[in-house]
Structure formats: C-alpha cells, structure tokens
Amino acid sequence: MEIFKIQFSAADLKVIAPELVLTIFALFVLILSVFVRRQSRGPLGYTALVGVVIAFFSLFLGIGKEIKAFNGMVTMDPFCLFFKVMFLIVAFLTILASLGYTKREGIDLGEYYVLVLFATVGMMLMASGVNLLIIFLGLEVMSISIYVLAGIMRDDTRSVEAAFKYFLLGAFASAFLLYGIALTYASTGTLDLAGIGEVLTRQAWISSLPIVIIGLALLIIGFGFKIALVPFHMWTPDVYEGAPTSITAFMATGVKAAGFAAFVRVFFYALPNLQAYWTQIMWILAVATMTVGNIIALSQTNIKRMLAYSSIAHAGYIMVAFVAGNELGKSSILFYLLAYVFMNIGAFTVVILLGKKGEENTQLADYAGVGFKHPLLAASMSIFMLSLAGVPPMAGFMAKFYVFSAAVKARYYWLAVIGVLNSAVAAYYYLRVLIYMYFREPERELAVGAFSPSAVLAVIISVWGVLQIGILPSTFLALAQRSVQFLL
Amino acid sequence: MGSLFHWIVFILTALTAIFAAVMVITRRNPIHSALFLVLNFLCIAVLYLLLNSQFIAIIQVMIYAGAIMMLVIFVIMLLSVEEERRTYKVRLSPAKVIGLVVALILFAELVYGIALRVLPGVKGEFTPEKIAQMGDIKAVASLLFTRFLFPFEVASILLLVGIIGAVILSKKER
Numbered sequence: 001m002e003i004f005k006i007q008f009s010a011a012d013l014k015v016i017a018p019e020l021v022l023t024i025f026a027l028f029v030l031i032l033s034v035f036v037r038r039q040s041r042g043p044l045g046y047t048a049l050v051g052v053v054i055a056f057f058s059l060f061l062g063i064g065k066e067i068k069a070f071n072g073m074v075t076m077d078p079f080c081l082f083f084k085v086m087f088l089i090v091a092f093l094t095i096l097a098s099l100g101y102t103k104r105e106g107i108d109l110g111e112y113y114v115l116v117l118f119a120t121v122g123m124m125l126m127a128s129g130v131n132l133l134i135i136f137l138g139l140e141v142m143s144i145s146i147y148v149l150a151g152i153m154r155d156d157t158r159s160v161e162a163a164f165k166y167f168l169l170g171a172f173a174s175a176f177l178l179y180g181i182a183l184t185y186a187s188t189g190t191l192d193l194a195g196i197g198e199v200l201t202r203q204a205w206i207s208s209l210p211i212v213i214i215g216l217a218l219l220i221i222g223f224g225f226k227i228a229l230v231p232f233h234m235w236t237p238d239v240y241e242g243a244p245t246s247i248t249a250f251m252a253t254g255v256k257a258a259g260f261a262a263f264v265r266v267f268f269y270a271l272p273n274l275q276a277y278w279t280q281i282m283w284i285l286a287v288a289t290m291t292v293g294n295i296i297a298l299s300q301t302n303i304k305r306m307l308a309y310s311s312i313a314h315a316g317y318i319m320v321a322f323v324a325g326n327e328l329g330k331s332s333i334l335f336y337l338l339a340y341v342f343m344n345i346g347a348f349t350v351v352i353l354l355g356k357k358g359e360e361n362t363q364l365a366d367y368a369g370v371g372f373k374h375p376l377l378a379a380s381m382s383i384f385m386l387s388l389a390g391v392p393p394m395a396g397f398m399a400k401f402y403v404f405s406a407a408v409k410a411r412y413y414w415l416a417v418i419g420v421l422n423s424a425v426a427a428y429y430y431l432r433v434l435i436y437m438y439f440r441e442p443e444r445e446l447a448v449g450a451f452s453p454s455a456v457l458a459v460i461i462s463v464w465g466v467l468q469i470g471i472l473p474s475t476f477l478a479l480a481q482r483s484v485q486f487l488l
Numbered sequence: 489m490g491s492l493f494h495w496i497v498f499i500l501t502a503l504t505a506i507f508a509a510v511m512v513i514t515r516r517n518p519i520h521s522a523l524f525l526v527l528n529f530l531c532i533a534v535l536y537l538l539l540n541s542q543f544i545a546i547i548q549v550m551i552y553a554g555a556i557m558m559l560v561i562f563v564i565m566l567l568s569v570e571e572e573r574r575t576y577k578v579r580l581s582p583a584k585v586i587g588l589v590v591a592l593i594l595f596a597e598l599v600y601g602i603a604l605r606v607l608p609g610v611k612g613e614f615t616p617e618k619i620a621q622m623g624d625i626k627a628v629a630s631l632l633f634t635r636f637l638f639p640f641e642v643a644s645i646l647l648l649v650g651i652i653g654a655v656i657l658s659k660k661e662r
Contacts, residue, residue, distance in 0.1 A: 006633055070638035111656045118649050137642040148653035189610025206608050210601035
C-alpha cells in the first residue's frame with residue numbers, strides 16, 4: 001500500500017511569501033483588536049499598514065526563475081509580480097485613506113483592516129493562481145471580505161443595502177463562474193491552466209464542441225460581473241454609492257484589477273485556441289460597456305455614482321485592449337490598470353476628505369466653490385478628473401493612447417473610433433466637476449471636518465503616481481511589456 | 489444488468505430532485521420550501537452514490553441535509569413567517585417574462601451542449617476499481633492533503649473570513 005506524504009519545500013513557501021505575510025498580519029491584527037480599548041484602536045490600522053509594507057519586501061524572496069509551487073497551483077512570474085505590487089499599492093493607499101475616515105464614521109474596528117488584508121490575499125491568489133481552483137478560491141476570499149466591508153456601516157441603510165445586493169448578485173455570478181469551470185473540466189479533464197491549453201491544442205476537435213463554448217460563455221459572465229461589464233453591471237452604482245467611500249475606492253481599483261488579472265490569465269494562457277470565439281463576444285461587451293457607462297454617467301448628480309459609472313466605462317476601454325489581444329494590447333491592460341489605480345483612489349480619497357460625520361457631501365452641488373476654499377485639494381481633484389478624462393500629460397491619457405493604438409494595430413478600427421468618441425463624451429462629466437469647483441458659487445457653507453494627515457498623504461502619493469506615469473510612461477510600459485511576455 | 493438498475497435509479501432520483509427544486513421556489517410557506525430542499529439534497533446524495541463517491545454522499549447528507557438545513561429552519565422559525573406569507577403575491581412583471589425566456593434559452597443551450605453531444609470524457613487515475621481497492625475516504629484524503637493541499641489551506645482562510653464577517657455584521661456592541 002502506498003504511503004502519501006505532505007510534500008512541500010521552503011521554495012514553495014517563498015513563492016507565496018507576500019500572501020503568508022498578509023495572512024499573519026491579518027491574524028495578528030484580529031487578535032490585537034481583542035485586547036485594545038475602544039478609544040485606542042488607532043494602532044490597529046498602522047499595524048495593517050506595516051504588514052502591507054513587509055509583504056511588499058517579501059516579494060523579493062520569490063523573484064527569480066519562473067517557478068510553480070504546490071504541485072503547479074501557484075506561480076511566481078513577472079505577470080503576477082506586476083499585479084501583486086499593484087494590489088499592495090491599492091491596499092496601502094486604501095488603508096491610508098481609511099485611517100481617519102473609519103474613526104470619523106465609527107467603523108474603526110480591527111476587523112475592518114483584517115478584511116482589507118484578507119481581500120488583498122484573495123486578489124493576489126487570483127493573479128498568481130495557475131489552476132482554476134485557486135483562482136476561484138482567491139475570488140471567493142476577496143469577494144466575501146468585500147461583501148462584509150460594504151455593509152460594515154450597519155446603521156446606514158444604504159450600506160446594508162449595498163452589501164446585500166452585492167452579496168446576492170455576487171453569489172449568483174460565482175455560480176456562473178463555477179459552472180463554467182465545471183464544464184471546462186468536463187471537456188478537458190484538468191483544472192490546470194497550462195494543461196487546458198495543451199489539451200485544446202493537441203485535440204483541436206474538443207475546442208469546437210458546444211460544451212466548451214458554453215463553458216467559455218459562463219466564464220465570461222463570472223469574470224464580467226466582477227469587473228462590471230455591461231450587461232453585468234447593474235449592481236455597481238448602488239454598491240459603490242452605499243459602501244463606505246474607502247471601500248468603494250478599494251472595490252473600484254483592487255477588485256477590478258484582480259478580476260482582470262484572472263480574466264487575462266485564463267483567456268490568454270488557457271484558452272488562446274478559442275480566441276476566434278471570444279473576441280466576437282468581447283467586442284460587443286467592450287462597446288456596450290464603454291457606451292452605457294459613459295452615457296448614464298452624464299446624468300449623475302452624486303459624485304460616487306458618477307465615479308461608479310465612470311469605472312464601468314473604464315472597464316470598457318480596457319476590454320478594447322483585451323479584444324485587440326496583441327502584445328501592445330496585453331501590456332496596455334496592465335498599464336491602464338496601474339494608471340487607473342492611482343487616479344481612482346486619489347479621486348475617492350478627495351471625496352472622503354470633503355465629508356464629515358453625518359454629512360458625506362457627495363452631491364455635485366456640494367463641490368461648488370471648493371476650488372477657492374481648499375485650493376490644493378481642488379487642484380488634486382482636478383488632476384484626477386483630467387486624468388480620468390484622458391487629458392495629457394496625465395496617466396489616463398497615456399493609458400488610453402496605448403489601448404487605442406493597440407486596437408488600431410490589430411485592425412479593429414471601428415472599436416478604436418467608438419472608444420475615442422466615448423472618451424470625448426466622458427470629458428463632459430469629468431470637466432463638470434472642475435466647473436463646479438471653480439466657477440460656481442456655493443449655495444451653502446460646506447462643512448468639512450479636520451483633514452486626516454494619512455488621507456492627505458494618500459492624495460499626494462496618487463498625484464505623484466498620476467503625473468509620474470503620465471509624463472514618463474515608457475518605464476512603466478516596459479515593465480508591463482516584460483510582465484506579459486510569457487503570455488505570447 | 490447493473491447499468492439498467494443504475495439508469496432506473498438515476499432517472500427516478502433526478503426527476504425527484506427537479507420536482508423538489510421546483511417545489512422549493514413555488515411554495516408559499518417557507519417551512520415547506522425548506523423541507524423540499526432537504527428532499528433535493530437527499531436526491532443529490534443518491535446521485536453522488538451512483539458516481540462512486542460514497543464519501544461525498546455521506547458528507548452531503550450530514551452537512552447539507554443535516555446541519556445546514558437545521559440552521560435554515562431555525563432562522564425561519566426565529567423570523568415571523570406568518571407576516572411574510574400574507575403579503576406575498578405573485579405578480580407577472582416584464583422582468584420576470586424576460587428572465588424566463590433567457591433561462592429557457594440557457595437551459596436549451598445546456599441540453600444541446602451537454603446531453604445531445606458526445607462528451608470527450610477524460611479518464612482519471614482513480615478508477616472505480618482502484619477506489620474499491622483503497623477505499624473512498626482514503627482516495628479523497630490522499631488527494632486533498634497532497635496535490636490539493638494548497639487549495640485546502642486557502643479554503644480555511646475563506647471559512648475564517650466568513651466567520652469574521654458573520655460576527656462583525658451581527659455583534660451587538662462593537
């Protein structure tokens with residue numbers, strides 16, 4: 001009789017070092033939160049912050065050759081390295097923005113930071129998993145943390161509604177994803193991404209079976225929900241509006257980037273043989289997502305809702321690069337997501353800073369006259385809005401430029417034209433924020449609480465990120481290109 | 489011989505499972521729905537048995553039909569069910585019609601893709617003979633703790649996150 005042994009080496013642990021560090025810190029904060037008094041919960045957030053920084057340095061342990069760990073479950077390649085750094089930046093900025101905000105809103109619980117750290121672990125697993133099982137588990141760890149975080153303001157009915165809506169629809173979308181995974185497994189006999197790609201190449205007749213195509217469609221639905229593609233976007237505005245603003249920033253950037261990481265990995269790594277099928281679907285999804293997101297954003301008067309629709313539209317632009325599918329297309333997905341992280345977290349942090357307990361001040365009219373009352377904050381908000389609109393020399397411009405040139409290179413001229421027209425439409429609602437800030441008289445006195453220094457730091461870092469990526473894009477594009485090389 | 493018996497059992501349990509599932513979503517009394525859900529879970533356990541997965545079948549009965557359903561029934565009894573029953577009315581809205589059409593299309597696609605075509609079917613290393621020789625629980629454990637050790641550990645984080653979430657959302661004072 002054979003004897004089975006649990007086998008893994010230290011090299012395996014090095015590959016998942018950042019996940020391990022974050023998990024340990026999450027557990028540490030969880031235990032610590034039991035012992036600190038109500039009034040002195042401040043250090044909990046800082047402990048989580050330290051965890052994120054240490055996790056960043058622990059990334060260096062795993063760098064080296066392309067290795068797979070734990071029987072080919074996770075990998076440490078340039079692609080997931082890029083995304084892991086991005087998730088750590090997202091977690092760092094989110095926690096910075098949260099430190100003052102959670103205290104103000106009375107949600108400065110240890111569990112808040114614990115769940116942020118666990119959600120980051122889930123995102124990292126989605127980027128580094130090379131097995132559909134790990135990708136699914138990572139997605140669930142991330143999603144369940146976010147469902148709870150969205151509803152953590154229990155006394156606010158909108159927050160509870162957001163959590164409930166997101167949870168029900170998210171569970172439904174997970175079922176679609178799982179069904180897609182099951183059908184893929186049924187037809188190829190493996191969950192390993194490289195293995196699926198191999199089976200579909202070796203036995204080409206399998207890839208034309210209807211079961212594979214249905215599995216493909218279900219996978220698109222599952223991922224499309226997480227990255228809020230039209231028509232799977234219905235939850236986005238309500239959830240983004242109701243959730244605590246810091247969590248909205250986390251969702252709009254981290255969850256979206258993680259969704260795209262897994263989406264790109266699965267489709268370009270395991271299913272390139274089906275590219276002819278999925279480009280057609282994605283083409284329609286890209287056009288619908290850009291157009292619907294931008295047109296509905298035009299009529300929004302609440303800035304959180306407006307940014308929610310804008311995030312839908314941005315997912316559409318990234319899908320243009322996805323459809324293009326060439327080398328520039330793949331690297332511009334990564335580049336776009338990095339630029340989007342800085343501009344979006346920055347914008348949401350400004351929204352956080354302009355509110356106070358009981359008064360979120362999220363109506364556009366509340367922003368009237370901010371330009372003269374808080375000139376530096378308004379200047380930062382202008383930079384983020386211009387970047388989201390895609391005005392040079394901001395990061396958003398370069399990101400859009402690469403995406404559309406990838407589409408042109410791949411001969412998707414119409415897609416590029418529709419994308420450019422869409423960004424022209426989008427400029428209207430981004431610039432409207434600027435007009436309110438600088439050219440409108442305030443109708444009432446805007447009551448703003450004391451600025452939290454850490455949130456101000458988050459805004460400064462975001463401004464730096466947006467300008468750095470926008471003015472010197474070549475370094476970041478080279479990084480992105482190196483990260484996707486193995487996918488070619 | 490064995491295969492004919494299998495077929496009869498399969499058809500009967502599958503039809504009962506579908507019937508129970510339909511009853512779950514059409515009953516007005518939540519307790520009736522819950523009981524039909526138990527029936528559905530039991531039928532699924534039989535389907536697992538037909539697939540030579542005795543261990544999964546037992547777990548299905550113990551955890552889903554036993555523990556989880558107990559919880560569901562407790563929650564239904566804690567909440568006031570009567571009120572819910574009185575205000576419940578069936579209305580036919582456009583969304584429901586569209587939903588029904590889309591669901592039917594999806595169902596037709598699945599039937600076409602799965603039932604009407606020959607599936608490639610991949611033979612795994614754990615054949616029924618091998619499982620009969622080494623035992624079902626051992627086969628599951630040997631995979632779970634070696635090849636699938638990492639997903640197993642990740643699942644533990646998933647459970648922890650679920651517990652933290654349940655506590656933080658329902659704790660009285662925080």
